[in-house]
Amino acid sequence: MAWDFSTDEAFEEQLDWMRGFVREEIMPIETLLLGHDQIITFIKPLQEQVRARGLWAAHLSPELGGMGFGQVKLGLMHEILGQTVYGPVVFGNNAPDSGNAELLAAGMEMTGREDIRERWLTPLLSGSIRSGFSMTEPNTAGSDPRLLKTRALKDGDEWVISGRKWYTTNGSVADILIVMAVTNPEVHPYQGSSMFVVPVDTPGLTILRDVGSMDDPHVVYGRFGNHAEILYEDVRVPSDHLIGPEGSGFLLAQTRLGPGRIHHCMRWLGQSQRAFDMMCERALSRYTHGSLLAEKQTILNWIADSKAEMHAARLMTLHAAWKMDQVGASASRDEIAMIKYYGATVLHNVIDRAIQTYGSLGYSSDMPLEAMYRAARAARIYDGPDEVHRQTVARHALKNYHASEVPTDHIPTRTAAAREKFADVLEFLESESV
Ligand SMILES: Cc1cc2nc3c(=O)[nH]c(=O)nc-3n(C[C@H](O)[C@H](O)[C@H](O)COP(=O)(O)OP(=O)(O)OC[C@H]3O[C@@H](n4cnc5c(N)ncnc54)[C@H](O)[C@@H]3O)c2cc1C
Numbered sequence: 006m007a008w009d010f011s012t013d014e015a016f017e018e019q020l021d022w023m024r025g026f027v028r029e030e031i032m033p034i035e036t037l038l039l040g041h042d043q044i045i046t047f048i049k050p051l052q053e054q055v056r057a058r059g060l061w062a063a064h065l066s067p068e069l070g071g072m073g074f075g076q077v078k079l080g081l082m083h084e085i086l087g088q089t090v091y092g093p094v095v096f097g098n099n100a101p102d103s104g105n106a107e108l109l110a111a112g113m114e115m116t117g118r119e120d121i122r123e124r125w126l127t128p129l130l131s132g133s134i135r136s137g138f139s140m141t142e143p144n145t146a147g148s149d150p151r152l153l154k155t156r157a158l159k160d161g162d163e164w165v166i167s168g169r170k171w172y173t174t175n176g177s178v179a180d181i182l183i184v185m186a187v188t189n190p191e192v193h194p195y196q197g198s199s200m201f202v203v204p205v206d207t208p209g210l211t212i213l214r215d216v217g218s219m220d221d222p223h224v225v226y227g228r229f230g231n232h233a234e235i236l237y238e239d240v241r242v243p244s245d246h247l248i249g250p251e252g253s254g255f256l257l258a259q260t261r262l263g264p265g266r267i268h269h270c271m272r273w274l275g276q277s278q279r280a281f282d283m284m285c286e287r288a289l290s291r292y293t294h295g296s297l298l299a300e301k302q303t304i305l306n307w308i309a310d311s312k313a314e315m316h317a318a319r320l321m322t323l324h325a326a327w328k329m330d331q332v333g334a335s336a337s338r339d340e341i342a343m344i345k346y347y348g349a350t351v352l353h354n355v356i357d358r359a360i361q362t363y364g365s366l367g368y369s370s371d372m373p374l375e376a377m378y379r380a381a382r383a384a385r386i387y388d389g390p391d392e393v394h395r396q397t398v399a400r401h402a403l404k405n406y407h408a409s410e411v412p413t414d415h416i417p418t419r420t421a422a423a424r425e426k427f428a429d430v431l432e433f434l435e436s437e438s439v
Contacts (some may be wrong), residue, residue, distance in 0.1 A: 016078060019060065023085045026054070032089050035373070041178050041229045044091070051095045052132060062097035062106070062130050064264065069110050069122075070130045076264070076326035080271045084319075087272025088279045090230070090380075101138040101174050102129055104265040105183050108138075108200065111260040112248035120245070125181060125202055137179040139170040139203075139235060140258070147172070148393050150185070150258065151194035155237065157186035157201060164188075164201060164247060166209075166240040172387075176233025177212050177226060179205055184237065185254050198254030202246045209240035219379045263334030266341050266388045270322045270348040273384060276377055277315050277355040283374060284308065284359035291362075298362060307358040318344065318351040339401050342394035349384035349391060356381050 012020065034047050055061050064079055065071025074082070079098075086092030093099035109126045113119070128134040141147035145154050155168025166186050173182060182203045189197035203210060215231040217224040224231065249257050285308060288299040298304045325340035334341065356378045360367035367374050385391045411418050424431060 012081060016081070019058070020081055020085060022058065023060070023082060026051075027085055027088055027092055030054075031091050031095055034091055035089055041227055044229055048091060048095050052097065055096050060096060062103075064098045064103050064268070065106060065110065065130065069106075070127060076267060076329045077323060079268065080323050080326040083268055083271030084274045084278070087275030092275070093272065094229075097130065097132060098268070100265060100268070102136050103268065104261045105136040105138055106130055107264060108183060108257050108261040109202075109248060111257055112200070112253075115249045115253060118245075121248070129181075134180040135175060135178055137173040137176040137182045137233065138261070139173040139176065139182045140185040141172045142169060143171045143234065144169065148390050150198075150255070153185060153187055153194070153198060155184070155186040156190075157184075157188050157199060159188075159244070160241075162244050163241045164244060166201060166203065166237045166242065168237050169235070170237070171216055171234040172232045173235055174232050175230065176205075176235055177215050177231050178229060181205065182210075182235070183248070185258065188251050188254075192252070195255045196252045199251050200248045200254050200257050201242055202248060203237075203240060203242055207240050207242060209238045211236045211238070219382055220376075259335065262388055263337070263341055264329070266345050267322065267325055267329065269384065269388060270318070270344045271326070273348050273352040273381075274315065274319050274322060276381065277311075277318070277352050280356040280359040280374060280377060281308075281311050281315060283372070284311070284355075284362045287359075287362050287367075304362060307362065311355045311358055314351045315355060318348045321347060339398050342389075342397045345388065346385070346391040346394045349381075352381045352384055353378075 030051055034044075037047075039047065052061070059072065060082070061072070062070060063072035063074040063082060066073040082096070083093070083098075086096055086098075093103070097103075106126060106129050109121055109129070113121045113126070125134070125136075129136055140150060140153070142154060145152040153168075155166065155170065157164045157166045159165075166184060168186060170184070173179075176182060182205060184201045184203050185198055186201065187194070187197055188199040191197070205212070213234045213236055215224045215226050215228070215233055218232060221228070221230070285299075288304050288308065289297060291298045294301075321340070321344045325337055325344050328337040328340050356374060360374045360378060363372060363374065366372055369375065
């Protein structure tokens, strides 16, 4: 029987190196308020070290220029990288580029088109271009992409795209955008939507603004991690900018979102752990009302609850990762959905308790907790809101049950059935006792 929670020694060594590298080399960058180009200058030499270590773009298979780690190893790795916002970009697996690379690879696989590799995939993997994923629209419900309104019409050798998108993360610093549009409104949306690569300098494409958000309320245009609102007005792209066959948009979206969701959950483990570490340190340092915070039962409960919840989230994440490695993302839908909403809640709760433990200092921007809290709030919305994932899980669970007029566990009914089943024994016992 195979039941093993250990990590092999060679990979544990890599993880150890990552822990030190993230703490010593990447985390200090967080404290400098850098613009996009300055960040690139800082991280380039770090990216070289990651490449030399054989850890670059670990999410992709070796034939696509990655490391082919599989989801469990990625999980252990992302847990470390996720502690800091710059971790994933230094390791070549930041969202949305990592998901987009997977999407391009899936398009290549579906069509056998090698040109996709040279034009977009290799530059994306090498970090020489940056991408955005443009699906959500301001005027239709992003939680139900069957309602998408952005259209792409075939005109000779070109596709003409029209629509408005928003929350295209990194849109205003991207070189290419992957746009989801309806190509055939006559069929079910699952068969009538497609994905396109659209270079940002294509005429008709206007980046209207970077949307201010809880994460970045006083947004400065063109910052790394922005969420752009984009207008597509008769944007013409050659027909070979279609990724995958026409009508494969939903299939491609699933390919992208399955692993993408779980990578988020893995990073949240790192964020939760960081908040937990801060909480414990403060509990041991702050004295009030006759004792350290670490001696107050409420604080001890927060520490204990956080540790248990983080442990549960970690096991659920690694189990979902393991299942994806065994049977693929599609057959692991429930596990991915469960950790998406459970992990987002744990992340929020741990950061919230850490802020409370720090009081005014936790609320202040002298600590990273307030920024972590604001970023964590989005986890319940992006890549599908909690409610949609809960609905998926609950509906699948209900498929294993049938309606019953009398509850299966109704005790009087079960007693009658048991009396009938064991009538002989009961009769014998009764006669014996007389
Ligand atoms: C930080 C961040 C980054 C993002 N990055 C990207 C990106 O790069 N590219 C991109 O295309 N999009 C991106 N998004 C958009 C994101 O995917 C959408 O916000 C999400 O899919 C929800 O769509 P919506 O905002 O239109 O909400 P709506 O669809 O309007 O839903 C609003 C609310 O309705 C409720 N709801 C919806 N369905 C159900 C249901 N079945 N049962 C019960 N309640 C329900 C939920 O509470 C939900 O939050 C990002 C969003 C955020 C916050």
